[in-house]
Amino acid sequence: DTIFKTNLEATQVIARQLRLRNLGGIIICDFIDMDNLQHRDAVMEAFKKALARDHTRISVNNFSPLGLIEMTRKRTRESLAHVLCEPCPVCKGRGELKTPQTVCYEILRDIVREARQFDASEYRILAAQQVIDMFLEEESQSLAQLSDFIGKPISMLVETQYNQEQYDVILM
Structure with missing residues (x-):
């Protein structure tokens, strides 16, 4: 029952973070494993409901045998990291320095x-x-x-x- 409640709360947090961070592409959500199929269905419905507030194109697949939810989301603007950060003046955004x-x-x-x-x-x-x-x-x-x-x-x-x-x- 605790796992079920935790997963329900996670649906709201995940949906909110996807919007805030403007994540896009293929996204894998790893929920805590649930054996009860009714709980899985309820978590899936709660997740879809939470994602409904998002105004971008989203596609969500059902739970995989490993308890993962695979989804795609279209990015609507620059990523949060791109907005809040600037390229490193040393490596010019490459992420590496010459030795x-x-x-x-x-x-x-x-x-x-x-x-x-x-x-x-x-x-x-x-x-x-x-x-x-x-x-x-x-x-x-x-x-x-x-x-x-x-x-x-x-x-x-x-x-x-x-x-x-x-x-x-x-x-x-």
């Missing part, structure tokens, strides 16, 4: 490209601390080899305002 080592390789490629086009007397790397640390430790040999290859010195400077992906190569 310091990856940024080091990009910098090395940029220096090769610049050395082919321009005749600078020196190259200076401005980058975040993590990237400079990578050049000083694991990638020190790569940096030395590149300096020998282009025949010019390469210096580094930590730019505290830069994020891990930002860098500049300055021709001097």
